[in-house]
Amino acid sequence: MKLARRLERLGTETAFSVANAAADWSARGNTVYPFHLGDIDLPMAPHIVEALNKAIADGHTGYCPGPGIPELRAALAEEIGSQRGMTIDPSSVVVTTGGKPVITKFLQAVMNPGEGVLYPNPGFPIYESQIDYFGGQALPYRYVPTDDGFAIDLEHLRSMITDTTTAIIYNDLQNPISAESTQEEREAIAQIAREHDLWVLSDEAYFEIRYEGTSSSIAALPGMAERTVILYTFSKKFAMTGSRLGCAVAPQAIAEVMSTMNTNDESCTNQYVQWAGIAALTGPQDHVHDMLATFQERRDLTCELVNSTPGMQVAVPHSTFYVFPDVTEAMERVGVTELSEFADLALHNTGVSFCTREHFGRLQEWDERKYIRLAYSGIDAEAISKGLGRLKEWIESH
Template identity: 30%
Template structure:
């Protein structure tokens, strides 16, 4: 049986593969600490779970509108107005089974065969695969560590060609935790308007920012708002990864096209999870603030601990819950007779020999780095870093 060419060209998610390896080693009785997880280690807040119970008890178990319930879409626009300082109507919102699927729909709607999509590198692992599936061409633009891996307006300008259609901008970033300032976004917006480029603003981590607030590029004026589709959801900020609710907000004609495609693929998002998401967006944010405070303490701890390892270097991330560690000094070394040829080799040795799961930076388009998630307890972080120290020693 032959698999279609459009699917055959797609690579499986490497981050999920490493998580699966870590779980398999645990099942074999090995003590493995995962610093690879892309989800909060907190439970979904009680008031959100109670809303789901009430929805089930009330029999709210049928299909909803393809674009999501009016109640949830209104909750999204209210949250955007308060948090992002942008006004949208509910007709400019589509609710999807996860932010990843909202991104998938957006690319399918905006990208034609041969269109170029600019990705600042490092980038989230699913971006290139989704661009490929849409028939587009990924154009990775190298960013500099000294600039916190953020795309500059000059780098954007130099990368644009007549085929450029879309820029994907992720702030706070996965894998680096970098946050673009309002001034940086304004310069990018100016170029995007001049060159007529659509922006997909992946803002799933926006509420997890520490030393400065993350700004949405769509808040910088009506022109750039009309050229921006925002991807967001409840997974990260409300510890709701398994509930699978994401949303896209943007120009009404784009949202309508996405709704058409979604109507033939998933129909609608889970009805009960939509009710729970209303409670998340409209209810108390105390659990989110508590979680963010814990993440900040863990961030400070892991940065301090990592920088005590001679061949590892890391800057303090401004948001999300990832550390992007420079391990270039470790490459070329021999450990237990094995030469560390690249970051994938190092990550594999750390998993198999030291019992610590990390994600190679090359999976994100940047060789010589490891992504480490600090969405785990402080004691687990300390133990993991000690294991790495002992192994490298």
Template identity: 35%
Template sequence: MKTAKRASHLSGEGAFEVLARVQALETQGRDIVSFAIGEPDFGTENHVTEAAVTALRGGATHYTPTAGTVPFRQAVSRFLRRERAVDVDASRIVVTPGVKPVLFCAILSCVDEGDEVIVPSPGFPAYESLVRYSGATPRPLPLREERDFVVDPDELESLVTPRTSMIILNSPHNPTGSVLPRPTLERIGEIAARHDLWVVSDEVYASMVYEGAFTSALSVPSLADRTVVVDGFSKTFAMTGWRLGFGVMPEPLVPVFTTLLTNSVSCTAAFTQEAGIAALDGPQEGVKAMTDSYRRRRDLLVAGLNALPGLSCRLPKGAFYVFANVTEACRSLGLASAGELQRRLLDEAGVAVLARNCFGVPFEGEEGHFVRFCYATSEARIVEGLARMRAFFSQTS
């Protein structure tokens, strides 16, 4: 049977492919230290789960308004005011079953076939995949190691053409852990205003900033009225399986998003929205404790990686990823790519990582080999993973 051509533009995610390989090896009895999948190893807090159970027992099993219940949208508004110092009316907030529908709706609402969209490179693979699916062309925006993987506004503007309609940002950033400082966001806002561009700001890791303060695109005046903020509960509240996200957008986009969601998912489950309210309005000590734990793990992993032969990495300022330069390690092992190193570390050392090719098409002139380590795992497993890699490199050198 014939399938639609547009389906060929969608790509998978390397993280889930490696996860499947890890699980296959584990069923064979192998012990794998996984730095691959970007999922908190913490459980959802009890008061959040109890709120969902109470809602279910109270009959929260029916349709909800497509854009979300009023109490949920108001809770998001309160959270943004309290945690990010931005004042957003609840009418500008739309709930979704997970974060990716916000990305999907933003691109389908604001990008036409034949347009160009500037996407971070390396970057979360769904950006490039969804842009291609929409009929537009992704333009890679280089994130360079010598700039700590922070956007160069001048380089960004050099990529703008008459066909450019959108810029996608991600801060804190996956896979590099970089964080956009406010002056850089202000420069990007000037560029977006000058060229009349939409901006999508993926802020799903906003709670995980280790040095300095997080700046939301919504707090930059030149960005506030042209930006769709993408956020959710998976990382901040360790709720990956709950599939709960939200978008914040200019008022005129709300009915467009709502219509797209009506035609795709209808609505987000009532009881998960009740759980979301409990997470947003409830105690935040668990979020802080989780972030403090990630900071300790980051420091442990970065120090360990920089002590390994042929590896070096910058200290990430946010998220829970380290983007390590493995160029010298690949050269000493006679490997042509980080992908080959990824495979050998998994098969021979029992350590799972993700190579650079899992994060979009390389930008023009890109040099070096990189792999991503996710440190959302215990300190004991980080120590074990480092020991296995040390043994691997000593045996193969």
């Protein structure tokens, strides 16, 4: 029996392979300091849990409309619109089982086989996987290091566009590198999209996970709402990673297509989780402020320890819960040239588990420096201090 040939093009989120290696090392009786997965070790707020349980008790356990219950779509339209200075009609909101389905359904809606889609590299690996899987041409655009972190190489991005390019995936407040666009960069991306008549997927998963400044959406710029799909998720802001709740805010034609896809794929998103989502949006926000304060403490500690380690350096990001330090000289000091070997040695000598640049899209010819990603959303300050302290001592010993 044969399987479909397209499965050969299907990638995965390879950070989970790192999690398996860390779990195996822990099972052998070793201490692991988990910097590898962007999960959150903080609980959902009590009022969200209460709303979830009440919805179940009240019988909201059956089918519901494919694009989401009207009450949640209205709450999302108000929340997302007010945060971005936009007026959003609830009919443009399509509820999904987390943020990831928005990527898949966006590509199915706008990309034909053979057409090109620009995507960030390094970037969230599911972009590349899904472009390949559905037969598109994956067009990676690069970032360049700056004193403040990373910036999109706009000239390189422009050079990737051909007559068959149909869309660009844009992840402002970026995973894994925590890059944040300046207003000038955001406007330049918008101008490119308008000039070349490109659809835009604006992945805004970390829009509200920030410690300084104010987030802005490319969709709010002139001429962009009609060509942009916003990806929104409850996973980050509300620590609802396992609840699998998100949405797309899309132009009407795409919203209708995505609604039909929902009906084909899942029928609907769990109704009782949607009622919990309403409570998250409209209820007290103290837990959000507390979570951000916790993350900021972890960010500051992580950056301080990284920058005090020989051969490692990173700019302090203003958003997300990742740092993406350059470890080129640290690897030279340890005597390894491959990131996978460096990660393996670090785990077995210090217990520190992390992803590397190789987990976030295919390596490119511009990848001259070596980087790792440290996620601090699922590890407390004490463990950060112990783990990165051990990593520092190990590198210093060489």
